[in-house]
Amino acid sequence: MKPATIRDVAERARVSVASVSRVLTGAGAVTEPTRLKVLEAVEALAYVPHSGARSLSTSRTDTVGVILPDLFGDFFSELIRGMDVAARANGLHLIVSSSHDDASDAAAAIRSMRGRVDGLIVLSPHLDSANLAHSLAGRLPVLLMNGGANDAGRPSMVVDNVGGAVAAVEHLLGQGRERIVHIGGPSGNLEASERQAGYVQAMTAAGRDPVIVGGEFTQASGHDATALLLAEGVRPDAIFAANDMTAIGALLALQDAGVRCPEDVAVVGFDDVPIAALVRPALTTLRIEIAETGRRAMDRLVALIAASNDPQATPDAACEIIRPTLVVRQSSGRPQSSIAFNGETQ
Amino acid sequence: MKPATIRDVAERARVSVASVSRVLTGAGAVTEPTRLKVLEAVEALAYVPHSGARSLSTSRTDTVGVILPDLFGDFFSELIRGMDVAARANGLHLIVSSSHDDASDAAAAIRSMRGRVDGLIVLSPHLDSANLAHSLAGRLPVLLMNGGANDAGRPSMVVDNVGGAVAAVEHLLGQGRERIVHIGGPSGNLEASERQAGYVQAMTAAGRDPVIVGGEFTQASGHDATALLLAEGVRPDAIFAANDMTAIGALLALQDAGVRCPEDVAVVGFDDVPIAALVRPALTTLRIEIAETGRRAMDRLVALIAASNDPQATPDAACEIIRPTLVVRQSSGRPQSSIAFNGETQ
DNA sequence: GTGTGCGATGTAACCGATTACAGAATTTTG
């Protein structure tokens, strides 16, 4: 027994397929008796419109895609959460494709989504992915979130990584820290290089020498980098890590080495993932409202899609900047002094 | 300018649409010169097949859906990660729909996916959602992961929550703990009630009185429940929490109250989310290989879909049981004795 | 009673792929 089609419904309800379609799409006037007959038939036959057929005649898919990089953990689950809520509110379905660890991998994902989505949100913090994404997407609306400065002129949302890093360094300096080391992110990652640039800029402005060690945006890399620093006899009084996971690794390495935080070494992260408030000492970090950012991105994509169907709409090419806010917690308390904890537990 | 269709490609390559289709789908023999002409035309026109049209004629969508509950954090991002990898390996796209906090909400999501996916994975830890999902899905293949005992006879994967809870309690008893309190999960959540049942069973078997306080699977609820316990003067020497987030909340509440863990109170969680190893003391918990479970679930769904197109396939109705393994970390060390840390940092 | 207007309904042409089938081209075989 094959699934019911609109013709089966029309036959059972003794009306035309046009009337069934009108009832189901809500477009076009239908009398109440007709409406009820149709609904009865739909119910009785457990009819569900074939989305492919609908997409064929309307040339819409009511689906949007999200391309994510290989990183994982709280950050992306929060982001998807926000996007999913906004998508559902707009009657859209969300196709996700994650774990794209380089530009060509992401390109393949974009290609395979073309033709099956009405729009795309691309997170791909690799050099030049902005141009890549647009050339691959063709006329498909795309919202970029790849932290690249080269997104200007394209609809995009970027985090002010430089500004955030400067704020982090200035906060540490303001607390009396002097020897601030930066643990960087993966090379080739735009966000990471911007955060590093902000660090260098703020350090230089304060007349200090920047000291940078490598990291990979992971907890393990933060741990290793910190352990290596200590083993080499480098004694920073503060560590600014490229993201929260790295910072948490640093915290643990300090603890393992018997170095006190924040008394001996302060630690600051970036992102404010949910765990940041849960580790001890709770992590000072730069907060990005992740879910809210996802929601906002989806809303903009929806607007882009609407505009693409309306020739006289003014194109949205804004590069929206998300400014992270400094959240001070225990890990950056003043050195050698007992500080009041803010008591935050979630 | 409208997107190119298969006819445009055929025209440019000076072949028929059938040949173009054969080249692109790989089905049917085509001579090399024809193939090259077609590929050239596809390239030149940036042609992408219309997925709706394809789906209409093949009655496949090459898309699967995942329905998730409202919980968030590491657990679900890991799970989706595993599913996404397996889906892509099978040439499928993944539609996710999360944040369904009750059965009717999940039902709406299932309805809206019908007709646009070839199969569904449903995580909905609510009573009776198994039957609900199947009745809504109609003939759509569905793999259930809702931790319900009533999934038997339906293709499903369930965690052995009872067994895990028993293992947790026995471990604590074996460490010399005597007054073990359980912080439960949300009422109406099947996983939570099974974990609680396992706790009661193991305590009763050991001749101890079970003591249960309420929780919500969240870090905040674990914190509050523990603080309340302590305020009421209840002095457990161990806490078994319904999941890791709750356990982490408990750890923090103990710390805030100046109660030592594991010296005074041991804590055990459930799930082994990535954070569990990162908190201090590192959390003893029951490990579920989350990403692997997601991958496996997707593979089974793929098999179900294949079987549904093949009338003589034997139907898979197995209820696969995932046995969590106890991972002992610092938080359940022996009371009053200095213990060797296992040094795990990730 | 006829004409006018308007809202409800039905008919049929699309949308863009796949594929059964027929026919053409090629190769194999006797």
Place this chain on the structure above:
DNA sequence: CAAAATTCTGTAATCGGTTACATCGCACAC
């Protein structure tokens, strides 16, 4: 070299919706 077998190619039907347009019926006005 012709016949048979095989491989390749093209035509046209089909999938299941939406929607432009034609038609129908009814209320109302004159």
